[in-house]
Amino acid sequence: MDIRELQGYASFFMTVFLVVVLYWYIVYLYRSEKKGEKDYEKLGNIALDDELDSTPVNTSDPLPNDKKEQNK
Amino acid sequence: MQSNAALEYDYTVAKLYTYTTILFGFVGMLIGTLIAAQLAFPELNYLLGEYGTFSRLRPLHTNVVIYGFTVSGVFATFYYSAQRVLKVSMAESKLAMFAGKLQFGLYLIAATGMVVSLLMGITTTKEYAQMEWPLDILIVVIWVLWGVAMFALIGIRREKALYISMWYFIACFLGVAMLYLFNNMEVPTYFASGGVGAITHSVSMYSGTNDALVQWWWGHNAVAFVFTVPIVGMIYYFLPKESGQAIYSYKLSLLSFWGLMFVYLWAGSHHLLYSTVPDWMQTMGSVFSVVLILPSWGSAINMLLTMKGEWNQLTDNPLIKFMVLASTFYMLSTLEGPIQAIKSVNAIAHFTDWIPGHVHDGVLGWVAFMIMSGLFHMAPRMFKREIYSKKLVEAQFWIQTTAVVLYFTSMWIAGITQGMMWRAVDEYGNLMYSFIDTVTVLHPYYAIRALAGVLYVTGFVMFAYNMIKTMSSSRELAEEPQFRSPMA
Amino acid sequence: MFHWLEKNPFFFAVGVFIVIAFAGLIEILPNFAEASRPVDGLRPNTVLELAGKNVYMKDQCIACHSQLIRPFKAETDRYGQYSLSGEYAYDRPFLWGSKRTGPDLHRVGNYRTTDWHENHMWEPTSVVPGSIMPAYKHMFTNVADLATAYAEAVTVKNVFNTPYGDDIQPGKKAFEAYKPKILEEAKKIAADMKNKDVKDMVAQGKVPEIVALIAYLNSLGSSRYDAKK
Numbered sequence: 001m002d003i004r005e006l007q008g009y010a011s012f013f014m015t016v017f018l019v020v021v022l023y024w025y026i027v028y029l030y031r032s033e034k035k036g037e038k039d040y041e042k043l044g045n046i047a048l049d050d051e052l053d054s055t056p057v058n059t060s061d062p063l064p065n066d067k068k069e070q071n072k
Numbered sequence: 073m074q075s076n077a078a079l080e081y082d083y084t085v086a087k088l089y090t091y092t093t094i095l096f097g098f099v100g101m102l103i104g105t106l107i108a109a110q111l112a113f114p115e116l117n118y119l120l121g122e123y124g125t126f127s128r129l130r131p132l133h134t135n136v137v138i139y140g141f142t143v144s145g146v147f148a149t150f151y152y153s154a155q156r157v158l159k160v161s162m163a164e165s166k167l168a169m170f171a172g173k174l175q176f177g178l179y180l181i182a183a184t185g186m187v188v189s190l191l192m193g194i195t196t197t198k199e200y201a202q203m204e205w206p207l208d209i210l211i212v213v214i215w216v217l218w219g220v221a222m223f224a225l226i227g228i229r230r231e232k233a234l235y236i237s238m239w240y241f242i243a244c245f246l247g248v249a250m251l252y253l254f255n256n257m258e259v260p261t262y263f264a265s266g267g268v269g270a271i272t273h274s275v276s277m278y279s280g281t282n283d284a285l286v287q288w289w290w291g292h293n294a295v296a297f298v299f300t301v302p303i304v305g306m307i308y309y310f311l312p313k314e315s316g317q318a319i320y321s322y323k324l325s326l327l328s329f330w331g332l333m334f335v336y337l338w339a340g341s342h343h344l345l346y347s348t349v350p351d352w353m354q355t356m357g358s359v360f361s362v363v364l365i366l367p368s369w370g371s372a373i374n375m376l377l378t379m380k381g382e383w384n385q386l387t388d389n390p391l392i393k394f395m396v397l398a399s400t401f402y403m404l405s406t407l408e409g410p411i412q413a414i415k416s417v418n419a420i421a422h423f424t425d426w427i428p429g430h431v432h433d434g435v436l437g438w439v440a441f442m443i444m445s446g447l448f449h450m451a452p453r454m455f456k457r458e459i460y461s462k463k464l465v466e467a468q469f470w471i472q473t474t475a476v477v478l479y480f481t482s483m484w485i486a487g488i489t490q491g492m493m494w495r496a497v498d499e500y501g502n503l504m505y506s507f508i509d510t511v512t513v514l515h516p517y518y519a520i521r522a523l524a525g526v527l528y529v530t531g532f533v534m535f536a537y538n539m540i541k542t543m544s545s546s547r548e549l550a551e552e553p554q555f556r557s558p559m560a
Numbered sequence: 561m562f563h564w565l566e567k568n569p570f571f572f573a574v575g576v577f578i579v580i581a582f583a584g585l586i587e588i589l590p591n592f593a594e595a596s597r598p599v600d601g602l603r604p605n606t607v608l609e610l611a612g613k614n615v616y617m618k619d620q621c622i623a624c625h626s627q628l629i630r631p632f633k634a635e636t637d638r639y640g641q642y643s644l645s646g647e648y649a650y651d652r653p654f655l656w657g658s659k660r661t662g663p664d665l666h667r668v669g670n671y672r673t674t675d676w677h678e679n680h681m682w683e684p685t686s687v688v689p690g691s692i693m694p695a696y697k698h699m700f701t702n703v704a705d706l707a708t709a710y711a712e713a714v715t716v717k718n719v720f721n722t723p724y725g726d727d728i729q730p731g732k733k734a735f736e737a738y739k740p741k742i743l744e745e746a747k748k749i750a751a752d753m754k755n756k757d758v759k760d761m762v763a764q765g766k767v768p769e770i771v772a773l774i775a776y777l778n779s780l781g782s783s784r785y786d787a788k789k
Contacts, residue, residue, distance in 0.1 A: 014582065018334045022367065025330060028562050029323045038563075040326070044318035046235040047309050048555075050156035052079055058233035110694070111661065117694035122702075125694040127620035193618030198653050223570075239572075246577050261708065264715035266730030269708030273614075275715055280648025282592050284656055333576060423626055423660035495634035503637050507663040512690045 081155045082162040083454040085172035085221075089148035090447055090454070094536045096140025096183065097440070101532050103133040105525030112518035123191050131202045132190045137435070138200060138298060140183055145443035146302040147179075147218070150241050152450050153309045157235035160228050168224035175217035182210045194272050198287050200294050201255050205274045208256045215252070219245055236325045240305025243333060247297035255290035299435060301332070303442050304371050304402075310446045311375055311395045315385055316555035320377035324370045331367030369406065375399040390465040391557060394445035397473065401437030405430060420495070425514070426487025433480040436472070436528060444535050451542045452557050456549050459559035460541035464534050472531035478524035486517035598649035602785040604713075604722050605650065605776070607738070608745045608767070611709035612776025615769045616655070619696060624661035627780070640667040640781070647785070650722055662693055669781035674752040677774045682755070696770075700758055704772040706742055710735045746771050749778075 032038045046057050110116045110126045117125045151172060155162055162169050185207050189195070195202040203211065222245060226234070234242075257277035261269055276283050312319055319325055376399060379385065385392045408430050412421050421427065448465065452458055459465065493513065496504040547560060565572045605613060616622070629635050631642040643666050648654055676687060681699060684691040714730050716722040727738055743762070749771045750762040761768050 018579075022327070022330055022334065025562055026327055026367075029326065032563070033323070040322045041318070043233050043235065044312065044322045046157050046231055046233065047237070047312045048316065048318055050159065050313070052081055052159060052161055054159070056159055056231045058231060111692055114692045114694060122698040125619070125696070127623040127694070130623040131620055193620070195617060195620065196653060197617045197620065197622050197655065199658060242573055243576055246573055250577065250581065259715055259719055261711035261715045264719055264730075265711035266714070266732070266734075268714065268730070268732055268735050269711035270705060273708045273712065275652040275712055276654075278652070279596055279720070280651045280654050281645045282596055283652065283654040284648075285592075287654065333579065419630075419632065422630075423658070425659075427659065494638070495632065497634070503634065507638070508688055508690050511661070511692060 079161050079163065082169070083152060083450075084169075085162065085176055086148050086151040086450065087454055088176045089144045089151060090450065090539075092180070092183070093141060093144040093148050093443065093447060094539055096136055096144055097443075097532055098529075098536055100133060100136035100141050101525070101529045103129055103136065105522065105529050107133055108518070108525045109522040112515060112522050128191065128193060131195060131197075131199075132187065134200060135186055135190060135202060139186060142298060142435075142439055142443065144179075145439075145446070146241075146244065146298070146306075147175075149306050149310075149443070149446045149450070150218075150222075150302070152454070153237055153306070154222065154225055154241065157231065157237055157309065158225055158229035159231045160225055162225070165224045165228055168221045171217045171221040171224065175214050175221065178210060178214050178217070182207055182214060185210070189272070194270075196256075196258065196274065196276070198255065198276070198283075199291055201252070201287070201290060204272045205256075205258055205260050206272060208252075208258075211252070212249075215245070215249055219249070235309070236319070236322070236329065237305040237309040239326075239329055240301050240308070243329075244297050244302040244305070247293065247301065251290045251293050251297065255286050295431075295434075296332075299439050300402075303439050304332070306442050306446050307375055307395060307399060310442075310449050311378060311392075311399075314389070314391050314395070314445075314449050314556060315379060315382055317378050317380075317382055320374050320380065324374050327367045328370035328374065331370065369403070372399045372403040372406070385556075389556060390462065390469055390559075391445045391448055393469050394441045394448075397469075398438050398441040398445070401433055401441070401476070405434035405438060408433070420491035421487060424487035424490045425483045425517070426491070429480045429483025429487055432483070433476060436479060437476045440532075441472070444532075447539065448535075449557050451539060452549060453552055455543050455546075456552070457542055457546040458549055459557055460538050460546045462559040464538045465559065468531045468534040468538070471527050471534070475524045475527035475531065478520055478527070482517040482520040482524065486514050486521075489513060489517075596649055597646055599644055599646035599785050602647065602649060604716070604724060605779060605784075606742075606745060607706065607709050607713050607728075608742050608749075608772055608775045609779045610712050610776075611704045611706050611742075611767070612769075612772035612774065612779075613655075614709055614712075615699065615704060615773045616776060619699070621665075622655055622657045624657075624659060624693070625663070625665045626657035626660050627664065627666040628656040629664055629666050635664070639664045640670055650716070652716060652720075665777070665780055667781040669778045669783055671781075672777070674749055674774050674778065675754065677777055678753050678755065678770070681770055681773070699769040699773060700755055702769045703761070704767045704769045706739065706767060706772075707735060709772075710738060710742075742767065745775065749775050 029040060033040055042057060049057065106116065106119075107126050107129050110129075122128070151162070162172065186203055189204060189207065190202060194204050196204060222241065226238070258274040259277065260271070260274045262271045262273065278286050308319065308325060311317075376396065379392070379396060386396055411417055412426070412430060448459060490510050490513075493505045493510040498504050549558065565575060627643075629639045629641070629643045636642050647666075680687045681696045683695050684693040710728075713722075713724055713728050714734075717724040717728050718730070727741070728734075743765055746762050746767045750759050753759065753771070753774075755770075758768050758770060762771060
């Protein structure tokens with residue numbers, strides 16, 4: 001098997017792999033929203049409500065900032 | 073969050089890059105117009121002696137508009153919008169602030185070095201990578217500093233989810249970093265030869281066909297990662313913010329991001345067709361490529377759908393006009409690109425004026441429109457004054473739109489004319505035209521293109537004037553506008 | 561997996577990077593060995609020709625002229641035999657160009673002469689009426705940078721094993737020793753030219769850019785390898 005052939009197979013499988021990943025991601029997005037785990041559409045508000053003191057749209061994790069602010 | 077009461081977004085670095093965007097935009101477009109005119113009226117080649125010929129100025133034009141105007145615009149909008157979507161001020165991170173300021177200082181040095189060296193003819197001649205090795209090193213440092221500032225801000229963000237614009241900026245950072253490094257691998261001749269000759273000169277690590285492969289891998293993807301990725305990032309922030317409408321579908325925006333990433337990197341693989349791989353696999357490969365491309369067209373549609381039910385804003389807010397037209401041009405040029413890549417079309421289009429035509433409907437209609445409207449949106453927030461004149465923005469919009477249309481239509485005609493004439497044969501199979509026939513026939517189209525250039529630069533001068541007036545003498549605002557940018 | 565990537569921008573970045581790099585690897589690398597093999601009997605450019613190539617680069621002839629003849633009848637009729645990958649094996653950088661505002665130059669040495677180039681570079685319209693190419697009169701007075709061209713030859717010889725002779729050695733002394741050979745070649749070109757100043761300069765041991773450039777243009781074509789087949 002020469003290198004051109006190898007290259008051909010590699011690119012084919014890479015393309016298929018990427019397609020699978022991409023469409024799996026689509027399924028993931030819609031399913032997790034349906035199950036109520038995530039609300040992606042509300043993330044669109046990050047651009048609209050972007051004052052420094054406005055409440056973060058996504059607060060699912062504890063804020064790491066408190067530590068940083070004490071350092072100053 | 074009481075501690076944030078006195079804290080504000082810090083636009084120092086964003087402002088600095090705004091100034092350079094305006095400066096380099098003007099210089100780059102002015103040179104572009106001059107060289108366009110030189111093709112129609114060759115006497116214009118002798119204005120600056122040895123330094124004023126078309127050939128010397130063309131790389132200067134491309135480099136100033138790419139590395140001067142566009143990259144400045146990307147940095148300006150990044151340092152503005154990143155703070156806001158992460159909900160963290162530059163003032164909170166000494167590291168980000170330091171990196172940002174140092175980056176700007178080095179950027180000025182590199183940009184000056186670039187202009188001077190290209191005028192002197194110190195160049196590697198690899199398109200969009202013409203800068204010689206000392207400047208390449210400086211650019212790597214600048215890029216790394218951008219990364220430092222970016223991740224320093226991301227590290228202390230209050231908004232846990234990264235907004236879609238940030239994804240695009242990160243991709244731009246990484247993509248350009250890798251491509252630039254690989255393409256600019258070169259050996260300085262001075263050090264390899266025991267101190268003979270010019271210190272700035274270098275030879276490429278790759279030779280001939282390989283050099284071309286790497287160069288066009290860069291050339292193709294640089295367009296993606298400088299002219300597409302960060303600009304899409306901009307429109308995802310500025311269009312919703314200016315119109316007060318959240319993105320039509322956030323999920324679609326995530327999908328088209330990945331679609332775009334995969335496609336651009338992968339678009340080069342069509343040259344594998346006709347190799348020894350089985351036929352069915354080649355066919356399936358093509359089918360899957362199309363399936364992969366589909367989601368990447370989602371961005372432009374998403375932008376237009378964001379305006380659903382709010383189309384009245386298109387008539388009364390000129391910034392919305394700019395942004396909507398920009399996404400339309402984005403669709404146009406992303407369709408035009410694949411068409412040109414079709415083998416039989418490429419046989420005619422390659423080497424002709426259709427290629428600069430294609431590039432310019434993208435950069436004038438999409439990139440520059442988006443950057444200018446982004447800066448217009450930022451100005452009232454950064455300088456706390458309203459935009460100086462709405463009338464001027466309106467006039468600028470129509471003048472520049474006319475310019476873009478004139479530009480690409482004339483270059484389409486010129487390119488196809490030339491491509492057809494090169495291959496035209498008479499009844500005996502002899503070539504019908506000598507090369508010079510195919511040059512002189514283009515004169516009217518070159519003249520129209522030069523006119524388009526003059527119009528576009530005129531529009532840009534109006535933009536610059538409007539911005540400067542906004543910074544200095546426009547009416548002051550009591551509080552920051554929430555969505556629509558106020559203008560007099 | 562996706563949930564985790566969304567929350568970890570660092571790993572997200574690494575993911576993007578791997579995808580990009582892998583694509584590049586598959587697309588480019590395997591062709592490398594194949595494409596860098598020179599055609600039979602190809603000789604590298606002489607130092608004078610390299611100096612000319614650097615003039616070609618300095619004045620960005622590449623902005624309007626390609627050096628790539630595609631395998632179409634219309635192109636081979638106009639410019640000659642289509643370009644072979646192996647002909648570029650010693651070209652650093654490649655100078656294919658991307659725009660033909662002027663004609664292709666890959667085989668220009670086969671059908672243009674020194675005096676044609678001299679007239680053309682001095683005043684293009686004198687030999688090609690209607691030409692929109694600018695005149696390059698400054699090339700007749702600017703002195704070509706032979707030292708840099710020599711340094712380039714040394715570099716490609718030592719770093720990339722380009723087959724130059726043993727007289728190409730690092731160091732300033734070696735360059736001074738080699739210089740007469742360059743001048744010898746330049747004199748042959750100048751003998752076919754009529755410009756008085758150019759002839760005077762070459763006689764004084766200085767090589768104007770135009771002489772180096774013409775040496776380079778003459779080398780484009782089949783003179784650099786045996787056209788056996």
